[in-house]
Amino acid sequence: MDFASLFSGLGIGFGVALDPINILFAFIGCLVGTLVGVLPGLGPTATIAILLPMTTSLSPVTGLITLAGIYYGAQYGGSTTSILLRLPGEASSVVTVLDGHGMTRKGRGGAALAIAAWGSFFAGTVGTLFIAVLGPAVSALVLKFGAPEYFMLMVLGLVASVVLAQGSVIRALAMVALGLLLGLVGTDPNSGQYRFTFGALELLNGIPFVPLVVGLFGIADILVALEKATKSEEEVRPAAIGSLWPTRQEARRAAPAAARGTLIGLILGLLPGGGALMSSFVAYSVEKRVSGKDGDFGNGDPAGVAAPEAANNAGAQTSFLPLLTLGIPSNAVMALMTGAMLLQGIVPGPKIMTNQPQLFWGLIVSMWIGNLMLLVINLPLVGVWVKMLKIRYTILYPIILIVSLVGIYSVDYSTFDVFLTALFGLLGYLLQRWRCEAAPLVLAVVLGPMMEEYFRRAMLIARGDAGIFVSRPLSLGLLVITLAMLASILAPNVRRFRSKAFQE
Numbered sequence: 001m002d003f004a005s006l007f008s009g010l011g012i013g014f015g016v017a018l019d020p021i022n023i024l025f026a027f028i029g030c031l032v033g034t035l036v037g038v039l040p041g042l043g044p045t046a047t048i049a050i051l052l053p054m055t056t057s058l059s060p061v062t063g064l065i066t067l068a069g070i071y072y073g074a075q076y077g078g079s080t081t082s083i084l085l086r087l088p089g090e091a092s093s094v095v096t097v098l099d100g101h102g103m104t105r106k107g108r109g110g111a112a113l114a115i116a117a118w119g120s121f122f123a124g125t126v127g128t129l130f131i132a133v134l135g136p137a138v139s140a141l142v143l144k145f146g147a148p149e150y151f152m153l154m155v156l157g158l159v160a161s162v163v164l165a166q167g168s169v170i171r172a173l174a175m176v177a178l179g180l181l182l183g184l185v186g187t188d189p190n191s192g193q194y195r196f197t198f199g200a201l202e203l204l205n206g207i208p209f210v211p212l213v214v215g216l217f218g219i220a221d222i223l224v225a226l227e228k229a230t231k232s233e234e235e236v237r238p239a240a241i242g243s244l245w246p247t248r249q250e251a252r253r254a255a256p257a258a259a260r261g262t263l264i265g266l267i268l269g270l271l272p273g274g275g276a277l278m279s280s281f282v283a284y285s286v287e288k289r290v291s292g293k294d295g296d297f298g299n300g301d302p303a304g305v306a307a308p309e310a311a312n313n314a315g316a317q318t319s320f321l322p323l324l325t326l327g328i329p330s331n332a333v334m335a336l337m338t339g340a341m342l343l344q345g346i347v348p349g350p351k352i353m354t355n356q357p358q359l360f361w362g363l364i365v366s367m368w369i370g371n372l373m374l375l376v377i378n379l380p381l382v383g384v385w386v387k388m389l390k391i392r393y394t395i396l397y398p399i400i401l402i403v404s405l406v407g408i409y410s411v412d413y414s415t416f417d418v419f420l421t422a423l424f425g426l427l428g429y430l431l432q433r434w435r436c437e438a439a440p441l442v443l444a445v446v447l448g449p450m451m452e453e454y455f456r457r458a459m460l461i462a463r464g465d466a467g468i469f470v471s472r473p474l475s476l477g478l479l480v481i482t483l484a485m486l487a488s489i490l491a492p493n494v495r496r497f498r499s500k501a502f503q504e
Helices: 003-017 020-038 044-055 060-085 096-105 109-142 147-163 169-183 209-231 248-268 276-291 303-318 320-325 332-343 351-355 357-378 382-388 393-412 415-433 439-462 473-490 492-503
Strands: none
Touching: 003 020, 003 109, 003 357, 020 044, 020 060, 020 357, 020 382, 044 060, 044 209, 044 332, 044 393, 060 096, 060 109, 060 303, 060 332, 060 357, 060 382, 096 109, 096 303, 109 248, 109 303, 109 320, 109 351, 109 357, 147 169, 147 439, 147 473, 169 439, 209 332, 209 393, 209 415, 209 439, 248 276, 248 303, 276 303, 303 320, 320 332, 320 351, 320 357, 332 439, 351 357, 393 415
């Protein structure tokens, strides 16, 4: 991509992102995301699922900017309680606890917060530029894809989500299979026959996406958090924050670690099943190896704060690239973003950049503006966020539950959707009790109908000859990568690495 096109696109993006309405909702998204990151038990996935019905009344660009702000805002907010209270508010901030709270015990909590915030801002800036530069090139390549290539790309995405899923591979495969089955519900696009509707007219167009995700993530997370809250309600005692300025030595330790974490996040954010969580864990593991036995790693080393915080924000940013260019969600949050686009009548994929440049570039530029807002929201208001932890779960979650159900009902004014949400909420709760991740299930629900459509198109083109998937170079290459990923599950080294990584 030439610089003229890049600057032209960024000019379009700034024009959209600096619209007063979009700035307001970007700020609201970042504010809500920070709150979500601070409060343990309510992650960005659940929050986006809960607020998804409310964004349908906004314009597509404004709605997506708001949801994106919640996602990367949660990466910032989760570090605050991890560092000051040894209480990770967000899963991707779990490893920040080790060195972040170690710095707090040394009276350097403020410096740790500043390192986390500036590392996240640096990673977010680089991630935004990465998407702006690479996005158009990937979109141009994907426009050459046909039905066989799209089908194999989606198969690769599902296989990767299984390989990179936390815990048992068998459970992840079961979740993908269940998601594909749920995706079949509705009307057959070719024959017009009803499938698995059990006589319910509300299911003729398939299982409604919003009740599915609000139930699996929002309601289920509320039930799990309430269960934990009733077992233990501990008083929050904030530690002394101290100076917000890192020393020269702390900055020298943090800067290269932030750069390495950013690079790791840029790469892992692109992978299906990757994103912020895996990026932060891998970045911390790499930094642990780089440090070796030197320094005070694990007990208050600035590098152990900068690396995972930069990585989780870079991973959160670049996970948008497969969605905007390939139309493939790389994780559960991106699956929700896909659902948000479909609800607005937008088909995610390479044509977004050419057909709707305002949406593509506006969303990209809003990410950088949102990261700038988050610096202002997080550092000066640290005391406010810590005080928010004094709100009892038994007060907070009934409010969230009511907002969720009202939002569900307001989409189609259907009581059936409310009952369906409750049903999927129970299913999500049971899945968490059985240690099954819901993310592969949602990815399969989103990708399943598209896979069926592209498979049928490929078979029509080839007149029933399945050899079309190996006779075309791009399709064959994707098939080889898919088979290699499946084979890697059986490799002893890979199995040991997965076990060690998730155990840590």
